[in-house]
Amino acid sequence: MHLPDENPRPFNSRERRKANLFSTCAVLGFVGVFAAIITDLIAAAVVDGYSIIQQSISSLAAGSYAWIQDGGLYLLSIGTVALAVGLARWRYDEGRLLAGALSLVLIGIDIAVIAYFNEYAGQQNQGANIHINAVYALGILFTACAMLIGYSLRGVARNWAAFSAMMGALWILTAPFFFIVPSAWFGLYERGLALILVCWIGGMCWLLQRRAMDIRRKISMREVVAHEAR
DSSP, rough: OOOOOSSSHHHHHHHHHHHHHHHHHHHHHHHHHHHHHHHHHHHHSSSSOTTTTTTTGGGGGGSSSHHHHHHHHHHHHHHHHHHHHHHHHSSSOOOOOOOOOOHHHHHHHHHHHHHHGGGGSSSSSSHHHHHHHHHHHHHHHHHHHHHHHHHHHHHOOOOHHHHHHHHHHHHHHHGGGGGGGGGGHHHHHHHHHHHHHHHHHHHHHHHHHHHHHHHHHHHHHHHHHHHHHH
16 A cells, blocks of 8 residues: 555545534534423423413513523524534535525524514514514425425435425424414424424434534544555
C-alpha cells in the first residue's frame, strides 16, 4: 500500500466538523421533542382539575404553571430549527431538501409563536387571532415539510423517505378534523396530532445522528488505511 498523493487530513477535518454539526443538531432536536412531551405531562399533573383527554394543550399555558408548558414548546422550537440546519447541510437533492428545511425553520418559529400566544386561546382578541392563525400555519407547513423532505430522501434513505411521507399523509388525513372534534376528547385528539409532529421530528433527528455516525466511521476507516500505508 502507499500514501495517496492528496493529504486526507484537511478533508477528514471538514467531514468531522460536519459530523459534529449533525450530532449537535440531532441532540438539540431530541431535547426539544422530549421536553415538549415531558412538560405537557408535568403541567397536566400539577394543574388542578385538568383533563388530558378533554382539555387542549393551550389550556395549560394559562395560570401560575404556564411556564412549564411554554418552556417545553420553546425548547421544541429551538430543536426544530436546529434540525432544519442539520438537514440543510446534508446537501442531497438540494432544491426539495432546502425547501423542506425552510418549511421546518418556519415550523420552529411558528411553534414559538403558538407558545407565546397560547394563553389567548379561545378568547376574542388580537392575541387569539394570532394564535389560531399560527395553528393553521402549522398544519400547512408540516404537510409541505414532510412531503418535501420525504421526497428528497428517496435516493439516500428509502425507508426514511417512506416514513416521512407516511407521517405527512397521516397528518393530511387527521389534521382537518382538529376543529370539529367533540369536546369530550378534544385534548386527546390534539395530542395525537402533536405526536405525529414530534415523532417525525424525532425520526429525522435519528436519521441525522446516523448520518453523523456513518461519517465518523468512514473517517476512522480512512485513517486506519492511511496509518497502515505508512
